[in-house]
Amino acid sequence: MSQATEILNRARAAAEAFRALDQTRVDAIVRAAFLAAMDQRVALAKQAHEETGIGVWQHKVVKNVIAAQLVYEDIKDQRTVGVIAEDPLAGVVEIAQPIGPILAFVPITNPSSTTIFKALIALKTRNPLIVSPPAAARRTVAAAAALCCRAARAAGAPEHCIQWLERPATETIDELLQSRELAMVLATGTGPLVRKAQMSGTPTHGVGPGNVPVYIGRTADVPFAVSSILESKTFDNGTVCASEQAVVVREAVAGQVIAEFERQRGWFLSAEQIEKVGAVAFDRERRAMSPQVVGRSVREIADLAGIDVPAGTAVLLARLDGVGAGHPLSAEILAPILAFYVAPDFEQAIGRCSEIVEYGGAGHTAVIYSNTTERIEYFSQHVHASRILVNMPATFGALGGTYNTLSPSFTLSCGSGGKNSTNDNITARHLLNVHRITRRRPNPRWQVFDRACYLDEGLPGEAIDRIYNRNF
Secondary structure, eight states, X not given: OOHHHHHHHHHHHHHHHHTTOOHHHHHHHHHHHHHHHHHTHHHHHHHHHHHHOOSOHHHHHHHHHIIIIIHHHHHTTOOOSEEEEEETTTTEEEEEEEOOOEEEEOOTTSHHHHHHHHHHHHHHTTXXXXXXXXXXXXHHHHHHHHHHHHHHHHTTOOTTSEEEOSSOOHHHHHXXXXXXXXXXXXXESOHHHHHHHHTTSSOEEEEOOXXXXXXXXXTSOHHHHHHHHHHHHTGGGGOSTTSEEEEEEEHHHHHHHHHHHHXXXXXXXXXXXXXXXXXXXXXXXXXXXXXXXXXXXXXXXXXXXXXXXXXXXXXXXXXXXXXXXXXXXXXXXXXXEEEEEEEXXXXXXXXXXXXXXXXXXXXXXXXXXXXXXXHHHHHHHHSOEEEEEESSOHHHHHHOSSSXXXXXXXXXXXXXXXXXXOOSBOOGXXXXXXXXXXXXXXXXXXXXXXXXXXXXXXXXXXXXXXXXXXXX
16 A cells, blocks of 8 residues: 555544534634644744744744734634525525645645644634655654644644644645545645646645735835835845835835935845846756845845845845846745846836836736826736735735734735636635535516527527516
8 A cells, every 4th residue: 555545544434533523613613723833933033933944933933823823813703614604585595615635735834834824724724734845844744744744633632633744845846736535735845846736636725836916006105115125125035925025116216215225234236146146046057046045134045146235134135127037036936036127217116116027926916116006007907816915915914914804824826827726825615615504585577488489590589688677
């Protein structure tokens, strides 16, 4: 028997046991897992930083809190067992059922927080979870999954409610993805991994690159906008896929924005420095960011590139005049590096934002700093992003629950742009089969209409519609 078969057999048994639990027991299980994660929020953050060498451990604590506290607060009162909605007038009752075993991929950038998040929403919906870690964060993912599993089991969850792969082999992953026993995949990670999950035939909520543009308009509070961008882009050294990747401004405000970035410890690279940073930050063969700069500090990136930057620099900015393969820093780089563009007018600035999103981040997130409603609406209509964030830091705004009322999530779906079935922040409601009981409620128009009219080839549609609605 293969490893995948053994895992799925255990998951199937857990799924059957889950179905016997009522809402009260499920809520107790979720609360137990949430509290366990909160108890170990600092230890898990330190372990993630130590194991991966990525980011800032204090910031990873905040990620763990968002994944535990904010996610729990968002889902704790949701009904996920039995009747979840009823409309007596329409005669429709909605019944929630679990979907079955879920395979969850976890990225190296957010190993403990993503594991906690996916564990909570799977437990809330009574779905067994199989967690697949990245090679460089195996111990952290295993620790977070085991922690949630022990707490859930002690509160009454079935055995094997959460499983994790110690060393996921390609053949095991492939077999899991192709199995009819697997109900869904939550794929958060690299583009190739997400595409592999989407091509498996198993329903997938997948999140790939973001390449988030930020437009600073003429009516924006520039010091506030720059401060907000830096708060977001420097958080955990820019490792959240929703972090800002490029700033776009009009010529009319470019000088003010540049001066403000410099005042707040941004460093504009020279043309030579842009070449050197691009060479270490972007892998031209893979056409993707280089792993060696992901989550690294400005100082580490400068050392890799062999350039000198002032001590205390918060972020590196590269003035570019194009987007695409010829401009390596126009791609998503999960590090404290920002592309910077100046456009002659508003329409060309928004066109540039759209170009940036389409280059590797279609459907993800975009940000506008403006206090003009018409400009915000124009931006939202012309930039292909699921999350249009207004006057807020991209990292926290996209994750939800801090600067807005979006559901807190570490799986940010991207709609058709990312080959996803939804544009939502994925949460518990996306892991349910909702069955509908519908009671007889005759349509009065249909009952009295002479359906022989449909057989009359000479009767035009407008006439049929008029007759159909004549008495109503």
